[in-house]
Amino acid sequence: MPYANSHGLNIYYEVHEPADNDTAATLILAHGMGGNAAIWFNQLAYFCDRYRIVTFDHRYFARSTCDADAFDPALFTHDIIAVMDAAAVEHGIFICQSMGGWTGSQMAIRHAERVDALVMSHTPGVFEHPSAVNDRRAVTDQVSRPGSRFSSAALSADYPTKDPVGAVLYHQISSFNGIDPAVIPRKIGEARLGVNTDSLDRYEVPTLFITANKDILFPPTYIEALARTVPGAIFSNLGDAGHSSYFEIPALFNQRVEQFIASL
Secondary structure, eight states, X not given: OOEEEETTEEEXXXXXXXXXXXXXXXXXXXXXXXXXXXXXXXXXXXXXXXXXXXXXXXXXXXXXXXXXXGOOGGGHXXXXXXXXXXXXXXXXXXXXXXXXXXXXXXXXXXXXXXXXXXXXXXXXXXXEBTTBOOOHHHHHHHHHSOOSTTOOTTSOTTHHHHOHHHHHHHHHHHHTSOOOTTHHHHHHHHHTOOEEGGXXXXXXXXXXXXXXXXXXXXXXXXXXXXXXXXXXXXXXEOOSOOSOHXXXXXXXXXXXXXXXXXXX
16 A cells, blocks of 8 residues: 655555556545545546546545644645655646645645646635635534434435435445544644635636535535635535535536536
8 A cells, every 4th residue: 555754644545547647637636524535436436537546545534544633734735745746746636525625725825836726625725715704613513523323514414314325335434534523623723724815816726616505514605705705716506415515416526527627
Protein backbone atom coordinates (compact mmCIF):
# COMPACT_ATOMS: atom_id res chain seq x y z
CA MET A 1 0.00 0.00 0.00
CA PRO A 2 1.49 3.38 -0.99
CA TYR A 3 2.05 6.12 1.55
CA ALA A 4 3.39 9.64 1.28
CA ASN A 5 5.24 11.17 4.22
CA SER A 6 4.05 14.57 5.41
CA HIS A 7 5.52 16.14 8.55
CA GLY A 8 6.45 12.69 9.84
CA LEU A 9 3.00 11.20 9.20
CA ASN A 10 2.28 8.54 6.59
CA ILE A 11 -0.65 9.55 4.38
CA TYR A 12 -2.32 6.63 2.63
CA TYR A 13 -3.23 7.11 -1.03
CA GLU A 14 -4.27 5.18 -4.12
CA VAL A 15 -3.76 5.89 -7.82
CA HIS A 16 -6.14 4.41 -10.38
CA GLU A 17 -4.90 4.65 -13.96
CA PRO A 18 -7.04 4.52 -17.11
CA ALA A 19 -5.86 2.54 -20.11
CA ASP A 20 -4.58 5.73 -21.78
CA ASN A 21 -2.73 7.37 -18.91
CA ASP A 22 -0.59 9.62 -21.10
CA THR A 23 -3.37 12.07 -21.93
CA ALA A 24 -5.87 11.60 -19.12
CA ALA A 25 -6.57 14.44 -16.71
CA THR A 26 -6.20 13.69 -13.01
CA LEU A 27 -9.05 13.81 -10.50
CA ILE A 28 -8.04 14.20 -6.85
CA LEU A 29 -10.84 13.14 -4.50
CA ALA A 30 -10.79 14.59 -0.97
CA HIS A 31 -13.27 12.85 1.34
CA GLY A 32 -15.35 14.27 4.15
CA MET A 33 -15.62 13.42 7.82
CA GLY A 34 -17.83 10.40 7.18
CA GLY A 35 -15.55 8.84 4.62
CA ASN A 36 -12.08 7.81 3.59
CA ALA A 37 -10.54 6.77 0.29
CA ALA A 38 -13.02 3.89 -0.02
CA ILE A 39 -16.10 6.14 0.07
CA TRP A 40 -15.57 7.23 -3.55
CA PHE A 41 -16.49 3.88 -5.14
CA ASN A 42 -19.33 5.40 -7.20
CA GLN A 43 -17.03 8.05 -8.64
CA LEU A 44 -14.19 5.61 -9.20
CA ALA A 45 -16.39 3.26 -11.21
CA TYR A 46 -17.81 6.12 -13.29
CA PHE A 47 -14.63 8.08 -14.06
CA CYS A 48 -11.83 5.46 -13.99
CA ASP A 49 -11.86 4.66 -17.70
CA ARG A 50 -11.31 8.31 -18.71
CA TYR A 51 -9.35 9.91 -15.88
CA ARG A 52 -6.43 9.21 -13.63
CA ILE A 53 -7.88 9.17 -10.11
CA VAL A 54 -6.10 9.82 -6.83
CA THR A 55 -7.85 9.02 -3.56
CA PHE A 56 -6.39 9.28 -0.08
CA ASP A 57 -7.19 9.12 3.63
CA HIS A 58 -6.92 12.48 5.35
CA ARG A 59 -4.62 12.57 8.38
CA TYR A 60 -6.24 10.92 11.45
CA PHE A 61 -8.59 8.92 9.22
CA ALA A 62 -8.51 5.19 8.43
CA ARG A 63 -5.03 4.22 7.19
CA SER A 64 -3.48 7.67 7.82
CA THR A 65 -3.58 7.07 11.54
CA CYS A 66 -2.27 9.56 14.09
CA ASP A 67 -3.19 10.95 17.48
CA ALA A 68 -6.04 13.43 17.62
CA ASP A 69 -3.52 16.14 18.50
CA ALA A 70 -1.90 15.66 15.09
CA PHE A 71 -5.14 16.35 13.24
CA ASP A 72 -4.43 19.82 11.91
CA PRO A 73 -6.37 21.14 8.89
CA ALA A 74 -3.62 23.71 8.35
CA LEU A 75 -1.48 20.75 7.21
CA PHE A 76 -3.99 19.50 4.64
CA THR A 77 -2.16 21.24 1.81
CA HIS A 78 1.17 19.76 2.93
CA ASP A 79 -0.42 16.31 3.00
CA ILE A 80 -1.98 16.43 -0.44
CA ILE A 81 1.11 17.98 -2.02
CA ALA A 82 3.13 15.11 -0.53
CA VAL A 83 0.65 12.67 -2.09
CA MET A 84 0.74 14.44 -5.46
CA ASP A 85 4.54 14.46 -5.48
CA ALA A 86 4.71 10.79 -4.51
CA ALA A 87 2.23 9.92 -7.25
CA ALA A 88 4.02 12.13 -9.83
CA VAL A 89 0.94 14.34 -10.26
CA GLU A 90 1.82 17.93 -11.13
CA HIS A 91 -1.75 19.25 -11.10
CA GLY A 92 -5.30 18.00 -11.06
CA ILE A 93 -9.01 18.65 -10.70
CA PHE A 94 -9.97 18.59 -7.03
CA ILE A 95 -13.33 17.07 -6.07
CA CYS A 96 -13.89 17.77 -2.40
CA GLN A 97 -16.64 16.59 -0.08
CA SER A 98 -17.44 18.47 3.14
CA MET A 99 -14.25 18.39 5.28
CA GLY A 100 -12.30 17.74 2.09
CA GLY A 101 -13.23 21.25 1.03
CA TRP A 102 -10.66 22.55 3.51
CA THR A 103 -8.05 20.71 1.43
CA GLY A 104 -9.21 21.85 -1.98
CA SER A 105 -9.98 25.47 -1.12
CA GLN A 106 -6.63 26.00 0.59
CA MET A 107 -4.91 24.50 -2.46
CA ALA A 108 -6.86 26.74 -4.85
CA ILE A 109 -5.92 29.86 -2.88
CA ARG A 110 -2.31 29.04 -2.01
CA HIS A 111 -1.18 26.63 -4.73
CA ALA A 112 -3.38 27.50 -7.69
CA GLU A 113 -0.76 26.28 -10.15
CA ARG A 114 -1.52 22.72 -9.01
CA VAL A 115 -5.31 23.04 -9.20
CA ASP A 116 -6.91 22.84 -12.66
CA ALA A 117 -10.42 23.20 -11.23
CA LEU A 118 -12.24 22.80 -7.94
CA VAL A 119 -15.50 21.07 -7.05
CA MET A 120 -16.78 22.05 -3.61
CA SER A 121 -19.37 19.44 -2.70
CA HIS A 122 -21.51 20.46 0.28
CA THR A 123 -18.74 22.55 1.80
CA PRO A 124 -17.62 26.13 2.30
CA GLY A 125 -14.03 25.09 2.94
CA VAL A 126 -12.04 28.12 4.02
CA PHE A 127 -14.18 30.52 1.97
CA GLU A 128 -16.05 33.07 4.10
CA HIS A 129 -18.14 36.17 3.46
CA PRO A 130 -20.38 38.32 5.69
CA SER A 131 -23.29 37.76 3.29
CA ALA A 132 -23.15 33.98 3.74
CA VAL A 133 -24.01 32.90 7.25
CA ASN A 134 -24.38 29.43 8.76
CA ASP A 135 -24.86 28.21 12.34
CA ARG A 136 -21.44 26.78 13.18
CA ARG A 137 -22.50 25.65 16.64
CA ALA A 138 -25.35 23.65 15.16
CA VAL A 139 -22.98 21.98 12.69
CA THR A 140 -20.58 21.10 15.50
CA ASP A 141 -23.39 19.61 17.55
CA GLN A 142 -24.80 17.58 14.65
CA VAL A 143 -21.51 16.04 13.54
CA SER A 144 -20.22 15.40 17.06
CA ARG A 145 -23.04 13.15 18.19
CA PRO A 146 -23.60 9.71 16.67
CA GLY A 147 -26.71 9.03 14.66
CA SER A 148 -29.26 6.43 15.62
CA ARG A 149 -28.72 3.02 14.02
CA PHE A 150 -27.68 3.76 10.40
CA SER A 151 -28.82 7.37 10.22
CA SER A 152 -26.34 10.23 10.00
CA ALA A 153 -26.36 14.00 9.71
CA ALA A 154 -24.27 13.42 6.58
CA LEU A 155 -27.24 11.71 4.89
CA SER A 156 -30.78 12.92 4.30
CA ALA A 157 -33.21 11.88 7.03
CA ASP A 158 -35.16 9.63 4.67
CA TYR A 159 -32.14 8.00 3.01
CA PRO A 160 -32.02 4.92 5.32
CA THR A 161 -35.63 4.22 4.33
CA LYS A 162 -35.11 4.83 0.62
CA ASP A 163 -31.84 2.89 0.45
CA PRO A 164 -31.21 0.84 3.61
CA VAL A 165 -28.31 -1.04 2.00
CA GLY A 166 -26.62 2.23 1.10
CA ALA A 167 -27.11 3.58 4.62
CA VAL A 168 -25.50 0.47 6.10
CA LEU A 169 -22.61 0.68 3.62
CA TYR A 170 -21.98 4.33 4.49
CA HIS A 171 -21.94 3.44 8.19
CA GLN A 172 -19.57 0.52 7.64
CA ILE A 173 -17.06 2.52 5.59
CA SER A 174 -17.16 5.33 8.16
CA SER A 175 -16.56 2.89 10.99
CA PHE A 176 -13.05 2.17 9.70
CA ASN A 177 -11.93 5.73 10.42
CA GLY A 178 -11.40 5.27 14.15
CA ILE A 179 -11.89 8.97 14.87
CA ASP A 180 -13.49 11.01 17.63
CA PRO A 181 -16.09 13.00 15.64
CA ALA A 182 -15.94 15.94 18.03
CA VAL A 183 -12.26 16.51 17.18
CA ILE A 184 -12.90 17.59 13.59
CA PRO A 185 -15.09 20.71 14.01
CA ARG A 186 -13.12 21.79 17.08
CA LYS A 187 -9.78 21.59 15.30
CA ILE A 188 -11.12 23.31 12.19
CA GLY A 189 -12.43 26.15 14.33
CA GLU A 190 -9.19 26.47 16.26
CA ALA A 191 -7.14 26.61 13.04
CA ARG A 192 -8.83 29.88 11.97
CA LEU A 193 -8.24 29.26 8.30
CA GLY A 194 -11.13 31.33 6.97
CA VAL A 195 -10.46 33.60 3.99
CA ASN A 196 -12.82 36.48 3.22
CA THR A 197 -13.72 36.09 -0.43
CA ASP A 198 -13.55 39.87 -0.91
CA SER A 199 -9.77 39.39 -0.79
CA LEU A 200 -9.76 36.97 -3.73
CA ASP A 201 -9.62 39.53 -6.52
CA ARG A 202 -6.95 37.46 -8.30
CA TYR A 203 -8.71 34.10 -7.83
CA GLU A 204 -8.89 32.31 -11.20
CA VAL A 205 -9.50 28.63 -10.38
CA PRO A 206 -12.71 27.40 -12.06
CA THR A 207 -14.95 26.46 -9.14
CA LEU A 208 -18.23 24.59 -8.87
CA PHE A 209 -20.23 24.54 -5.65
CA ILE A 210 -22.60 21.57 -5.36
CA THR A 211 -25.37 21.18 -2.80
CA ALA A 212 -28.79 19.54 -2.36
CA ASN A 213 -32.08 20.47 -0.74
CA LYS A 214 -31.86 18.23 2.34
CA ASP A 215 -28.37 19.18 3.54
CA ILE A 216 -28.85 20.15 7.20
CA LEU A 217 -25.17 20.89 7.83
CA PHE A 218 -24.49 23.41 5.08
CA PRO A 219 -27.93 24.33 3.70
CA PRO A 220 -28.26 25.23 0.01
CA THR A 221 -29.16 28.85 0.75
CA TYR A 222 -25.84 29.24 2.58
CA ILE A 223 -23.78 27.55 -0.12
CA GLU A 224 -25.48 29.53 -2.89
CA ALA A 225 -24.84 32.81 -1.08
CA LEU A 226 -21.20 31.88 -0.58
CA ALA A 227 -20.75 30.78 -4.20
CA ARG A 228 -21.89 34.21 -5.38
CA THR A 229 -18.91 35.78 -3.60
CA VAL A 230 -16.18 33.54 -5.06
CA PRO A 231 -14.90 35.04 -8.33
CA GLY A 232 -16.13 33.08 -11.34
CA ALA A 233 -17.72 30.30 -9.27
CA ILE A 234 -20.91 28.53 -10.35
CA PHE A 235 -23.54 26.86 -8.19
CA SER A 236 -25.59 23.72 -8.67
CA ASN A 237 -28.38 22.31 -6.49
CA LEU A 238 -28.92 18.60 -7.20
CA GLY A 239 -32.30 18.46 -5.46
CA ASP A 240 -33.47 15.45 -3.48
CA ALA A 241 -30.48 14.50 -1.33
CA GLY A 242 -28.79 15.38 1.92
CA HIS A 243 -25.22 16.36 2.75
CA SER A 244 -23.73 13.53 0.68
CA SER A 245 -25.18 13.80 -2.82
CA TYR A 246 -22.07 12.07 -4.22
CA PHE A 247 -23.19 9.01 -2.23
CA GLU A 248 -26.99 9.33 -2.22
CA ILE A 249 -27.54 10.28 -5.88
CA PRO A 250 -24.19 9.41 -7.50
CA ALA A 251 -25.43 9.25 -11.09
CA LEU A 252 -26.65 12.85 -11.01
CA PHE A 253 -23.60 14.01 -9.06
CA ASN A 254 -21.18 12.37 -11.49
CA GLN A 255 -22.97 13.78 -14.53
CA ARG A 256 -22.90 17.30 -13.09
CA VAL A 257 -19.18 17.04 -12.30
CA GLU A 258 -18.43 15.75 -15.79
CA GLN A 259 -20.43 18.61 -17.34
CA PHE A 260 -18.34 21.03 -15.33
CA ILE A 261 -15.09 19.39 -16.42
CA ALA A 262 -16.22 19.46 -20.06
CA SER A 263 -16.86 23.20 -19.78
CA LEU A 264 -13.32 24.02 -18.69
